[in-house]
Amino acid sequence: MDNFCWVYDANTISGDVSLKNMFKKIKYYLKSLTLYELIIGLGLTGRYFFSKKITIQYPEERTPQSPRFRGLHALRRYPNGEERCIACKLCEAVCPAMAITIKSEMREDNTRRTTQYDIDLTKCIFCGFCEESCPVDSIVETRILDYHGEERGDLVYTKEMLLKVGDKYEDQIAKDRKEEESYR
Amino acid sequence: MENIFTQLPEIFSTTLWTILKIMAIVIPLMISVAYLTYFERRVIGFMQGRLGPNRVGYFGLLQPIADALKLMFKEIIHPTKSNNLLFLLAPVLTIAPAFAAWAVIPFDAELVLSDINAGLLYVLAMTSIAVYGVIIAGWASNSKYAFLGSLRSAAQIVSYEIAMGFTLVGVLMCANSLNLGEIVIGQSGGILQWYIWPLFPLFIIYFISAVAETNRAPFDVAEGESEIVAGFHVEYSGMAFAVFFLAEYANMILVSMLAALMFLGGWLSPFDFFPDGIVWLLLKVAFLLFFFLWFRATFPRYRYDQIMRLGWKIFIPITIFWIIFVGFMMQTPYREMFH
Numbered sequence: 112m113d114n115f116c117w118v119y120d121a122n123t124i125s126g127d128v129s130l131k132n133m134f135k136k137i138k139y140y141l142k143s144l145t146l147y148e149l150i151i152g153l154g155l156t157g158r159y160f161f162s163k164k165i166t167i168q169y170p171e172e173r174t175p176q177s178p179r180f181r182g183l184h185a186l187r188r189y190p191n192g193e194e195r196c197i198a199c200k201l202c203e204a205v206c207p208a209m210a211i212t213i214k215s216e217m218r219e220d221n222t223r224r225t226t227q228y229d230i231d232l233t234k235c236i237f238c239g240f241c242e243e244s245c246p247v248d249s250i251v252e253t254r255i256l257d258y259h260g261e262e263r264g265d266l267v268y269t270k271e272m273l274l275k276v277g278d279k280y281e282d283q284i285a286k287d288r289k290e291e292e293s294y295r
Numbered sequence: 296m297e298n299i300f301t302q303l304p305e306i307f308s309t310t311l312w313t314i315l316k317i318m319a320i321v322i323p324l325m326i327s328v329a330y331l332t333y334f335e336r337r338v339i340g341f342m343q344g345r346l347g348p349n350r351v352g353y354f355g356l357l358q359p360i361a362d363a364l365k366l367m368f369k370e371i372i373h374p375t376k377s378n379n380l381l382f383l384l385a386p387v388l389t390i391a392p393a394f395a396a397w398a399v400i401p402f403d404a405e406l407v408l409s410d411i412n413a414g415l416l417y418v419l420a421m422t423s424i425a426v427y428g429v430i431i432a433g434w435a436s437n438s439k440y441a442f443l444g445s446l447r448s449a450a451q452i453v454s455y456e457i458a459m460g461f462t463l464v465g466v467l468m469c470a471n472s473l474n475l476g477e478i479v480i481g482q483s484g485g486i487l488q489w490y491i492w493p494l495f496p497l498f499i500i501y502f503i504s505a506v507a508e509t510n511r512a513p514f515d516v517a518e519g520e521s522e523i524v525a526g527f528h529v530e531y532s533g534m535a536f537a538v539f540f541l542a543e544y545a546n547m548i549l550v551s552m553l554a555a556l557m558f559l560g561g562w563l564s565p566f567d568f569f570p571d572g573i574v575w576l577l578l579k580v581a582f583l584l585f586f587f588l589w590f591r592a593t594f595p596r597y598r599y600d601q602i603m604r605l606g607w608k609i610f611i612p613i614t615i616f617w618i619i620f621v622g623f624m625m626q627t628p629y630r631e632m633f634h
Contacts, residue, residue: 146499149594156342156593166346 176254178287181239183255184230184268185277185284187248194274195249198225202241202250210234211241228270232260248288253280316408320397328544329359335588342592369533374437377530381435386531386538389428393545396421400552401476403562403573414475415463418553419456422508425546426452429527432539436530444526447516447599454606455507455514461614462501465494466557468621469633479561486565491558493624493633496617498558500610502586505550507602509543511587513594514602547587548580555579 142148167174187195198215214227241250253276260266268276277284333348333355340347348355373379399414401407411417426449433445469490470478482489491498507514510526528539555561555576562576569575597605625633 152593153589156589159344160338160342162344164341164346165344168346 178290180254180256181237181242181252183232183253183258183276184235184241184273185251185253185280186228186270186273187251187277187281187284188274194224195247196225196228197247197249198223199246201244201246205240205244206235207238207240208234208236210236225270228273230268230273232266232268251277251284251288253284254287255280313408317398320400320408321394324394324397324545324548325541327548328541329363331544331548331584332362332540333359334584335591338585338588339592342589363537366533366537371533371535372530374530377437378435381431382530383535385428385432385435386535386542387428388431389425390538390542390545392421392424392428393542393549396549399475400549401479401556401561402576404476404480404571406573407476410474410476413473415467415473415478415557418475418549419460419463422546422549423456425542428542432531433527436527438530440524441527441529444524444529448510448527451510451514451516451602451606452508454603455504455610458500458606458610458614459504459508461611461618462494462497462504463557465497465614465618465621466490468618468625469493475556475561479556479563482560483563485567486560489558489560489563489565493621494558494617496613498554500614501558502554502583504606504610505554506587506590507606509546509550509587511543511547512591513597515596516599516602547584551580551583551587552576554583559583 189195198213200213200215203211203213210231212227212229212231213225215223215225218224237252239252242252245251250273255276336358337347337349337355348358351357351361373382396418398408399411399417401410429445429448429452433441433443433448436442466478467473470481472478472481478490506512515526528536531539559579560575561579562571562573564571564575621633624630
């Protein structure tokens with residue numbers, strides 16, 4: 112008998128010479144000879160040819176995002192313009208990728224403020240621990256997911272850059288925090 | 296136009312005129328090959344619930360041109376210790392027969408480059424030569440993957456040519472001629488006179504063999520990505536690769552054209568009240584080409600031994616049986632069905 116795999120069905124029923132098996136065998140051969148299964152397959156792809164396409168055309172269309180989305184970082188300010196960050200360095204301590212570098216000193220009004228707040232986005236794993244650890248809701252992760260750097264070091268975001276992001280998207284950030292407030 | 300030709304010596308004018316006629320076939324052919332690649336990506340995309348290329352130009356219509364430009368500017372890499380002459384000869388040997396076979400294709404009752412008596416034989420001979428390109432490409436690449444791919448490809452092309460040849464014998468018996476134009480004229484008188492009806496099994500086998508012959512899915516073991524990367528042209532890049540690509544698609548169009556001529560009445564219209572014309576031929580070819588794309592979107596690749604089994608143990612016996620059947624029927628009062 113054939114050793115070929117695709118006649119597996121016929122192989123398993125060969126050897127048995129009963130009438131029932133004869134019919135089974137004939138039926139199988141007729142089925143494969145008329146390309147029955149292949150035509151069924153063509154019908155399936157033929158149907159999909161006319162189906163609705165699920166492609167999302169990215170720059171023009173975007174997928175829905177959760178308010179908890181963890182994208183690009185931002186540093187927030189209070190409504191009066193004062194920066195929230197108090198340089199407690201909890202985020203730096205909790206960061207599993209050690210992507211955050213903070214240096215701080217006393218400002219003239221005797222408050223502790225950061226002089227340097229760098230996030231190396233090439234190291235960051237976007238876990239959101241920094242946001243979770245922040246006692247004053249200063250460092251947050253926004254919904255921004257498409258940003259790029261063109262030279263080495265472009266993806267190390269400094270304090271100024273992070274504050275700028277925060278200023279620009281404050282409305283969206285505040286709205287998302289408010290929405291999630293009851294779960295935190 | 297006529298003045299130029301009459302002023303030149305006859306040998307020049309004939310040559311020039313022939314070259315112009317060749318250009319009139321080759322340039323539209325190149326364009327249709329380019330757009331066949333576009334439609335392939337588009338159709339397969341649609342069948343997978345995607346959109347396919349739609350960015351370059353309206354609906355992505357400039358995509359093939361962008362692809363061609365990209366390939367032109369890429370470097371042609373010569374593998375170490377490969378045979379340079381043969382390495383570059385192989386793509387030429389693949390594409391030349393794919394184009395040369397078009398010489399005898401009748402596009403209309405009058406539109407044929409060279410109306411030779413043994414047109415069908417010529418086409419078969421030309422498509423057979425293509426296998427040399429495959430073998431040489433595999434050998435000259437100095438790569439085991441390319442070599443294995445070319446061996447598979449060659450064996451497959453050679454074995455399916457037999458089944459393909461036998462199906463054409465059926466057509467010859469019906470048409471009593473090897474001239475492609477006469478084969479088409481033998482089918483005149485509406486859709487019911489086409490050879491597809493008396494030779495239906497042969498048509499199916501011809502078409503499946505054509506898919507195997509052009510190394511298209513599901514018979515594309517030659518380029519089985521999972522085992523041998525890309526088959527015989529794995530070492531080719533840039534334009535050398537593009538030429539192989541062109542040849543594959545030109546061959547697809549060629550075998551579809553042959554199927555349309557021999558089984559679907561060529562340029563003849565299916566109903567008496569429509570005029571005959573090249574439009575019908577192109578429609579039929581486009582219809583058959585769609586099936587190539589449809590197959591590729593539907594079927595998983597055959598295993599190598601399955602391909603050999605299908606070719607030798609199923610197709611050849613069925614074709615031989617049907618040829619004998621047709622011959623027998625021709626001796627009976629039903630011979631009108633087989634003209």
